[in-house]
Amino acid sequence: MSAIQHITSAMHEGRSTPQATATETARRLTEAAPLNAVLHWSPELLAAEARRVEAVSPAERFRLPLAGVPIGVKDNIVTTEQPTTCASRILEGYISPYDATAVKRLRAAGAMIAAKTNLDEFAMGSSTEHSAFGRVLLPLDHSRVPGGSSGGSAALVAAGVVPAALGSETGGSVRQPASFCGIVGVKPTYGRVSRFGLVAFGSSLDCISVFGQTVDDAGRVLAAISGHDPLDATTANLPPIVLERPRGHLRGLTFGLPTEYLPADLHPGVRAGVDRAVAAVKELGGTVKSVSLPHSKYAVPTYYIVAPAEAAANLARFDGVRYGPRKIGPAGDLRALYQATRGQGFGAEVRRRILVGTYVLSSGYYDAYYRKAQQVRALLADDFRRAFAEQGVDALLTPTTPTPSFKAGEKTADPVSMYLADIFVCSANLAGLPALSIPVGRSEGLPIGVQLMGPAWSEAALLSMAAALEATVSATSEVR
Amino acid sequence: MSIGKEQILHVARLAELAVADADVPTLVEQMNRIVEFVAQLDEVPAGEEAPPFVAGPAELALRPDEPGPVPLSHPIKAFAPEFRDGLFLVPRLGSMEDA
Numbered sequence: 244m245s246a247i248q249h250i251t252s253a254m255h256e257g258r259s260t261p262q263a264t265a266t267e268t269a270r271r272l273t274e275a276a277p278l279n280a281v282l283h284w285s286p287e288l289l290a291a292e293a294r295r296v297e298a299v300s301p302a303e304r305f306r307l308p309l310a311g312v313p314i315g316v317k318d319n320i321v322t323t324e325q326p327t328t329c330a331s332r333i334l335e336g337y338i339s340p341y342d343a344t345a346v347k348r349l350r351a352a353g354a355m356i357a358a359k360t361n362l363d364e365f366a367m368g369s370s371t372e373h374s375a376f377g378r379v380l381l382p383l384d385h386s387r388v389p390g391g392s393s394g395g396s397a398a399l400v401a402a403g404v405v406p407a408a409l410g411s412e413t414g415g416s417v418r419q420p421a422s423f424c425g426i427v428g429v430k431p432t433y434g435r436v437s438r439f440g441l442v443a444f445g446s447s448l449d450c451i452s453v454f455g456q457t458v459d460d461a462g463r464v465l466a467a468i469s470g471h472d473p474l475d476a477t478t479a480n481l482p483p484i485v486l487e488r489p490r491g492h493l494r495g496l497t498f499g500l501p502t503e504y505l506p507a508d509l510h511p512g513v514r515a516g517v518d519r520a521v522a523a524v525k526e527l528g529g530t531v532k533s534v535s536l537p538h539s540k541y542a543v544p545t546y547y548i549v550a551p552a553e554a555a556a557n558l559a560r561f562d563g564v565r566y567g568p569r570k571i572g573p574a575g576d577l578r579a580l581y582q583a584t585r586g587q588g589f590g591a592e593v594r595r596r597i598l599v600g601t602y603v604l605s606s607g608y609y610d611a612y613y614r615k616a617q618q619v620r621a622l623l624a625d626d627f628r629r630a631f632a633e634q635g636v637d638a639l640l641t642p643t644t645p646t647p648s649f650k651a652g653e654k655t656a657d658p659v660s661m662y663l664a665d666i667f668v669c670s671a672n673l674a675g676l677p678a679l680s681i682p683v684g685r686s687e688g689l690p691i692g693v694q695l696m697g698p699a700w701s702e703a704a705l706l707s708m709a710a711a712l713e714a715t716v717s718a719t720s721e722v723r
Numbered sequence: 724m725s726i727g728k729e730q731i732l733h734v735a736r737l738a739e740l741a742v743a744d745a746d747v748p749t750l751v752e753q754m755n756r757i758v759e760f761v762a763q764l765d766e767v768p769a770g771e772e773a774p775p776f777v778a779g780p781a782e783l784a785l786r787p788d789e790p791g792p793v794p795l796s797h798p799i800k801a802f803a804p805e806f807r808d809g810l811f812l813v814p815r816l817g818s819m820e821d822a
Contacts, residue, residue: 433783434779477779479783544762594740595750595753597740598750599757605737620776658757675779699780
């Protein structure tokens, strides 16, 4: 039984109430405070969330898929009742006048918003060390990072504080921390979940995504927030995801193992995790075959042109006039105000990415960098199309990350080394495809995840395959 | 291609970003490292014949170009202290100069 099923069945059977769940969640949030996973929460807001659910009649509540379930929300997804800071000084104290569509849908499904979670500033990072409000700790080993940028949501789910949480992905920011923390992370197809109320980073890449303690937890939350939204013109005109019944086998399914994702120098624990998943697929009746995604090695450099270029444009709105604290520059004029507010308000990684993005879009460099990156992006997407349409692959099976969680401070001095932590996850964002990470064991005590990627709109099928693997593979035993 | 101090300061001006003098040497080093890293795309023979990239799956077709009301979370008059006949009421310019 998943964590969400535990909570909802206890409530429907009269063994618990939303208020009791809220009180217990508040206790766990207090206990988990040393992780620094949360930026805003209060017992009063949690109690108010519980009262809202209790105001619904028991019969109606029974029909709500997330009735009384506490959910964490990454602090780049806007809410009216708590601040939304994106873990940046430039938005300190900012309170949105509206709720994100995903938040509205969670509440409509009966969920209780438990906390706004810490992140790399403006979702730029792979370790949640780039938050203006301090780094997030890996629950299993406080000297290590939980991954990023949605590290606060990941740590909160991994610590058992909430059964599920929202994160956001631009280049793997949910699957990578899910892998580091030993939980499930699901990124939907671009256009499956509304981005209305997600603070924009890379608009052609951004996806609100979901963490769960189990595949079932993540699937239920993803289904609740999915579907067309008139407030986001890039959502597809499709109905919400309908979850499939868990399957006990993988017969008739072919899994592609891309050779480019298994380099000779892959961390041995990660390699052993993939081997364990491959053995499980075969045990469940599935077929595994080797495939090639020849442009994979260009995914990270492509991403680090496209994403900063879009970020430089999106973050232009944070100028000290419309949002957050304002700094008056030395010249005292408007331009000095912009420059001082942005120079002091953004942290080092955000400033660096704005500079890179501005550089690749600037006169004389656009063709060499941005246009070229868009061409390579089309080739990367075509690699996936061929694998699914021409090589008869139902899903691709890869490692989620090249290594388990690394030590805090290990990669902060070298941005490129940090960027390479996303080498296996950012392709799905560039191609707009659904992908998920599930834990398949531990290496020297640290969680190892594997990734499944599928064709557009295949979330329900991917979740069902992942559930079969989850039931077969031990997520907490050492891989060999 | 290498990036120098002048180029960093030029890009920072374009981005409306104040950069402290002390941060410039590190930025020069890191920007060069990043630009050198992304320049490996030069190896890819993607010329004019490369297909154009469109974000998202094909199902995300553009909606019809028909003007209509923008769905807002709050009524438009909630965005300003005073709203009348479809207009936001603001102080007269003269009164702002006096303030």
